[in-house]
Amino acid sequence: MKQKFDIGIIGAGLSGLTLGNSLLSKKINNFILFEKDINTKNDKTYSFWSGPGLFDIKKSFSVKPKKEWSQIEIKVKSKSYKIDLGEYRYACYSSESILGELYKNLTKKGIQVRQGQSVKDIKKKQDGWEVKLKSKKILLKNIVDSRPNKTFDDKYPSLKQVFVGSEIISNQKIFDENVVTLMDFAESKKNVIFTYILPFSKTKALIETTFFSSEIDFKAVEKIHKLTLLKFNVKEITRTEKAVLPMSPYIDRRMKNQYFKIGNFAGASRPASGYAFTRIALWAHQIKTKKEFNYEMIAHKENYLTNWLDKIFLSVLRSNPQIAPEIFRIFFTKVPTSSAIRFLSDQSRIFDYLAIILKLPKLVMLRGLINLYVK
Ligand SMILES: Cc1cc2nc3c(=O)[nH]c(=O)nc-3n(C[C@H](O)[C@H](O)[C@H](O)COP(=O)(O)OP(=O)(O)OC[C@H]3O[C@@H](n4cnc5c(N)ncnc54)[C@H](O)[C@@H]3O)c2cc1C
Structure with a gap:
């Protein structure tokens, strides 16, 4: 041949x-x-961050976003925390x-x-x-x-991201089209569970139910997703997406x-x-x-510091999922927004790591670190 x-x-x-x-x-x-x-x-709906100092993906791929947002929201125990992104944007394609x-x-x-x-x-x-x-x-x-x-991979501290999403039209003007709900947490002792909402207009949005878990249980995700959709007075489901992604x-x-x-x-x-x-x-x-x-x-060039912090994060999420909402709340509301976005975009500078380490709860993170070596 x-x-x-x-x-x-x-x-x-x-x-x-x-x-x-x-x-x-x-x-x-x-x-x-x-x-x-x-x-x-x-x-698939691909979302990522853009803004000053970040690699310009929009230009590199010559694509227009479906929608861009300048505000995100984190919800813990029904309390809403809105974060203004300043010059940064969260966009989906x-x-x-x-x-x-x-x-x-x-x-x-x-x-x-x-x-x-x-x-x-x-x-x-x-x-x-x-x-x-x-x-x-x-x-x-x-x-x-x-x-x-x-x-x-199931080697500690790996997890899986299991999610189900529905793009819906609501009978009501129910969404704030200017704010992405990045994480609206449900209480759970076993998994990290949250709703993610990308509002395209007052009546249209992509609503996803996400689990960070060590098992793949689509039935459980779909059950919560159905219940979540009931809150949005759904007229029509126009598209769906679902997946399991590695967190390892x-x-x-x-x-x-x-x-x-x-x-x-x-x-x-x-x-x-x-x-x-x-x-x-x-x-x-x-x-x-x-x-x-x-x-x-x-080969993917591994950034050791980012990978190390991710490992500690994962270790905390896997050993102690109940604490995840509070960790994410602190991450998004206390860490300077530019540092958080650079970290999430794999473009951290040294002071971004310092800002993150200084703000996150020390004892919880230390336990996560110890678990990495003794589990
Ligand atoms: C629904 C969904 C939403 C996501 N949203 C985001 C997001 O918002 N932001 C983000 O950063 N990441 C997101 N991701 C994660 C990640 O960006 C995507 O999974 C991305 O597509 C990964 O690229 P890939 O090339 O590894 O896999 P894929 O894009 O899935 O490409 C693999 C390709 O291989 C093909 N293939 C498989 N088997 C064979 C075969 N035997 N022969 C030939 N072809 C084959 C598949 O059909 C597929 O086209 C999302 C993933 C999913 C599934």
């Missing part, structure tokens, strides 16, 4: 398409993508528009994105990797794999024999939040051109 392409990217989702665009900008074009789905789906734009950039430059071609198997051969599709086999020198893992500080570093794992399960997903968009955008932007496609070129 002849090698027609240097690099085969499995999955034309966020990390695969972003990588493709980054390679193309570096004049590397001998690659192909395989995607199991036939069309780019509108099955439909996966269809983001992935569609990335897909278009590739195909108009002649890159093949084979949609509807599920990769059934890959095998190491002497002269490369054999990719098995439904009706044929292709030989490639390098494989970049963004497929999700079949199982989730342990990166899947399968990168040898010219096989490279990327995406959510290879360090893109932020351990303490499950957010991955900014990390993927930064990662692809920082990829350097090298003569040979190699590990150094493509």
Whole structure:
């Protein structure tokens, strides 16, 4: 079998398409993508932060947000805490528009994105990797794999983010369209449970019920989601989304024999939040051109301080979920907003870490730290 392409990217989702665009900008074009789905789906709402000093994702991806907000709200025991974001913004984008734009950039430059071609198997051969599709086999020198893992890491302090969301139209003008409800906490001894609301207008919003938990129990999430929706006098559900995302500080570093794992399960997903968009955008932007496609070129560069703080956060959330609402309240209301946003966006400066460490409850965090080493 002849090698027609240097690099085969499995999955034309966020990390695969972003990588493709980054390679193309570096004049590397001998690659192909395989995607199991036939069309780019509108099955995810991507949100992230923007503002002074942050990497400009909007410009880099040339996309327009579905909506931007300048205020967020955290709710603990029904008490509302509103935070003005100043020059920063929280914005959301439909996966269809983001992935569609990335897909278009590739195909108009002649890159093949084979949609509807599920990769059934890959095998190491002497002269490369054999990719098995439904009706044929292709030989490639390098494989970049963004497929999700079949199982989730359960090593302490890892968690899973399990969520169910519904985009709704209400019969009433019920939403404050200027304020995102980032976390409206429910009381729970077992899991961290909260509602996330992206209001698009006074009557339209995406409402998500999220669990940070060590188990994957969609039934439990859906039950609470149904009850939550009752509060919003729903006229119509226009779209739904659901997922389980890894919250793990342990990166899947399968990168040898010219096989490279990327995406959510290879360090893109932020351990303490499950957010991955900014990390993927930064990662692809920082990829350097090298003569040979190699590990150094493509690996997620781990920020040890961020990862360490995320581990402590996770340890607290996993051992003591009841305290999570208070920790998040303190994080968003006491830590300077710019420091909190830079931390959440993987772009912390040293004084941001100091601001966070100084504000968070010392005893709780210390217990979280100790648990990391004795559990
Ligand atoms: C509903 C949802 C909402 C999210 N919201 C946010 C958010 O607001 N902010 C944020 O920062 N992060 C968010 N995330 C997390 C993260 O940004 C996304 O999961 C992101 O899409 C991860 O990129 P990825 O490339 O790892 O995975 P994906 O984008 O899922 O890409 C993997 C691709 O591989 C394809 N594939 C799988 N198996 C095969 C196969 N056998 N052959 C060929 N192709 C295959 C899939 O169809 C998919 O297109 C969200 C995730 C989900 C699921």
